[in-house]
Amino acid sequence: MRSSSRSPKRARVGVVGLGMGRAHLRGYQSTLNCDIVAVCDLDRTRLESAEQEFGVPYTFEKYEEMFAMKELDAVSIALPNYLHAPATIAAAKAGKHVLCEKPMAMTVDQAQAMIAAAEEAGVKLMMHFNFRFTPQARMMKHYVDSGELGDIYYVKTGWLRRRGVPGMGSWFTQKAMAGGGPLIDLGVHRLDLALWLLGHPKPKMVLGSTYTEFGDKMAKAAKKAYDVEDLACGLIKLENGATVFLEASWAGNSERAEEMYTQLFGSKGGAEQRNIGEGYEFGLKVFKERGGAFEDILPRHFPTGENPQQHFVRCIQENKPVMAPGQHGLHVQQILNALYRSAETGEAVAIEE
Template structure:
């Protein structure tokens, strides 16, 4: 039996620090150990959060009976090998997005989840914004009617992360803003649409601004800086998706997911930075109304606390390996479509 608090090891201390902060607030979790190859990051995080067990070898955590679950917050190229090793060592895994660099890696991860029976969740954290949780309840209750279209995007005017690091290498990251930012907005749209199966994908990618900025600094840039996508689903619904790290657009950071149904439509968007609002639009008693759902306390449960509760209860977590694989299949098809200049059937 697991203890009342799930004992986590956090691997990777960039985004991993965010996980540590959420885990420290979570009633059913504790951080037993942290891991990073970068000694400076390891010591700074260990000192700041008073975590004594620090290691540069993640296999130490996987071998220890004192760790129940790990957070994999590593560069994308390591998501599959480290998650699979952790699952095979009997650990539950909360893995950062994207699930992997491509669908082939995601399939291997799903296989390891099935074989080991351990819990696996992707950190699609925007599902855990109170605005998204409220909208999901409306959708689940059928309030939107028949959902037939969505549009979803994350645009940054100038926001390429760490130019010249693993982020801008196709080999290490699997792609650019599509796999980095678009993956969140793709998941959110699919989640609000009931996760229909994609049947066809048409995409285009661009790299002109990113390549030019990288060249000025003598850095590598082998990914896109913008992607534009149209997806068809088996239930007849469609989705327009866009993602960019660099564009000559209006706002620094603009996130929007809008879902259209026969009875109502809804949107999730950032008002500024990482603050979000939810809206429902529908006709009511002869008027067209806009409803702004407010957060319930239960909407404030973090992804980390949700995952810990699932480990203790055995419930299936939100954002499963199956859903992650669906997302990766769509992303693979977008890159293939962009390369070939034609629609890809799935």
């Protein structure tokens, strides 16, 4: 292999967990100066299919064995939620940079331990908050950061499915392995996006509710395990005075099969992104007032940018900070866990640093 003084050292990456992990493989496949050298999964069919499709030289069933590989610089962790912390900590201890799926962990303590392990090992820890990377999210961030919307004081956001429980009876619907239902699965993305758009003010207090009206009955009929919520909502007060309203459902009597939205209310303007149809494509609108008249702006032809894997690899190669560090994952985790606690106790919950 030829290398020049100008081209960065090729990054050697691996992926653990080959459900969502396949999206990571596609991301790395599109990354310059990057080789996918290893994949890991307990499921041999998934392992062989990834090995063949992506031409991966090394396959593993145990992630500890994969992390022991010398010829590996960085890993994606796309395992069930309860394995994010142990796998991330093991990878960091083995000196690998980590791109970890959402939610960061099951508990705040775990999230803190992941950050500490990465710091101690001197490796990067990035959260796979991929909804920040959509062109519409980037454009929204551009509107906020350019001051066009003034101070953002209220964000209303959600991800609502009419009927859409993932993996009924699998780890997804069991609290001990998932940590919760749609709040930790879907709400996590909308919450992260809201905090990112707001510039990551610290969370101060939350009030949350969770409900289980459908999932348990659907699971019972199918003789499957289900002990998480199917709808959650909450109010999050931030240290800078802004408020976020968040809602998430896997099942609920709403109009659309799947709806994702983020509304920003600012002192000089507002903005709204919402998915078009039932898919993952978004439309963006900006609301201003000019000369006494209301003005609705419809930005189009968005510039595209890096995907999460391209960003992660470039930050490793250029030794730059990642845009979704573990600390952001921790703030999201603090809020999610506090919302669940609030739903249990019926009281508002203060968030301590």
